[in-house]
Amino acid sequence: MNPSAPSPHPITSAERAAVLASLLPSLRQQQGQTLVIKYGGNAMTEPALQQAFAQDVVLLQLLGLRPVVVHGGGPQIEHLLQRLGKQGRFVQGMRVTDAETMQVVEWVLAGQVQQEIVGLINQAGGRALGLTGRDGGLIRARALRLPDATDPSLWHDIGQVGDIVAIDPALLHTVQAQGYIPVVSPIGCGDGNQSFNINADVVAARLATSLQADKLLMLTNIPGVLDRQGQLLARLSMAEIEALVADGTISGGMIPKIAGALEAAKSGVKAVHIIDGRVPHAMLLEALGQHACGTTICVD
Ligand SMILES: Nc1ncnc2c1ncn2[C@@H]1O[C@H](COP(=O)(O)OP(=O)(O)O)[C@@H](O)[C@H]1O
Numbered sequence: 001m002n003p004s005a006p007s008p009h010p011i012t013s014a015e016r017a018a019v020l021a022s023l024l025p026s027l028r029q030q031q032g033q034t035l036v037i038k039y040g041g042n043a044m045t046e047p048a049l050q051q052a053f054a055q056d057v058v059l060l061q062l063l064g065l066r067p068v069v070v071h072g073g074g075p076q077i078e079h080l081l082q083r084l085g086k087q088g089r090f091v092q093g094m095r096v097t098d099a100e101t102m103q104v105v106e107w108v109l110a111g112q113v114q115q116e117i118v119g120l121i122n123q124a125g126g127r128a129l130g131l132t133g134r135d136g137g138l139i140r141a142r143a144l145r146l147p148d149a150t151d152p153s154l155w156h157d158i159g160q161v162g163d164i165v166a167i168d169p170a171l172l173h174t175v176q177a178q179g180y181i182p183v184v185s186p187i188g189c190g191d192g193n194q195s196f197n198i199n200a201d202v203v204a205a206r207l208a209t210s211l212q213a214d215k216l217l218m219l220t221n222i223p224g225v226l227d228r229q230g231q232l233l234a235r236l237s238m239a240e241i242e243a244l245v246a247d248g249t250i251s252g253g254m255i256p257k258i259a260g261a262l263e264a265a266k267s268g269v270k271a272v273h274i275i276d277g278r279v280p281h282a283m284l285l286e287a288l289g290q291h292a293c294g295t296t297i298c299v300d
């Protein structure tokens with residue numbers, strides 16, 4: 001679907017004015033609110049969608065919200081690893097990261113994906129600033145100890161995968177106050193100055209908590225969390241999430257995403273949604289409280 005293609009049913013000026021006017025109450029309420037947007041690598045499917053995403057981020061800032069973008073890039077990392085003859089391996093949704101893979105992760109995330117998003121936001125008239133978790137001491141990390149899902153006395157050796165020790169959001173506050181839109185790559189810095197590869201969902205959730213964000217939106221390549229029959233689960237409670245993880249309905253990349261979403265909701269982020277980034281403007285509608293699609297995470 002081309003998000004910039006003309007609509008087959010063009011709306012009249014009066015209808016356009018009515019839509020804009022109807023947004024007044026929610027826009028007034030949302031002035032100055034912080035919105036963390038996780039832009040998954042799988043959601044970056046086509047150039048037109050990426051452009052529409054960047055335009056929506058700029059629009060949200062112009063409407064008085066404070067967007068922070070945390071990007072992924074799993075498929076893009078996979079692509080370069082394959083070109084280099086390396087096979088990616090995942091344990092519980094985390095990429096096993098040896099030293100050479102870490103280099104590739106940094107090239108792709110900070111060198112390619114982040115700069116593409118920064119470019120698109122700037123092209124759309126915003127002022128984006130790309131950062132990794134190393135900049136300004138934003139994300140301190142250590143090696144993640146990942147227990148085996150079936151035998152928790154065993155640990156997986158997953159190399160330079162990071163566990164977040166602390167987040168210092170001072171730099172983000174500074175750049176936001178200057179009107180910049182931060183675009184954060186999920187790379188952390190260890191005590192010995194080594195880099196850590198951190199799952200982008202985990203970073204988005206922890207940043208949302210640390211910034212006391214009002215909303216966390218996670219854009220992916222699926223309509224939301226699905227049940228075993230492939231039906232969308234529009235709302236999930238903590239107990240339901242635990243059951244879906246335990247019986248294997250939630251697996252792979254959805255594990256860190258749902259864990260992060262739940263952690264953010266429990267830590268006070270008021271609205272947490274997993275949405276389909278392939279649907280044009282789904283993020284904009286959800287950000288403006290015009291609930292469109294996806295799964296809402298609830299703490300009850
Ligand atoms: N119950 C589930 N509902 C939806 N997606 C699921 C579920 N269990 C596993 N998944 C997988 O999780 C993927 C989303 O995670 P991931 O690939 O890491 O996306 P992203 O790059 O957007 O972070 C989906 O494409 C799907 O293959």
Ligand SMILES: CC(=O)N[C@@H](CCC(=O)OP(=O)(O)O)C(=O)O
Nearest residue numbers: 041072073074094095198199200
């Ligand atoms: C430890 C770990 O798995 N890191 C991820 C970081 C990128 C990411 O999370 O990208 P998506 O959001 O597109 O999945 C990886 O190497 O793929």
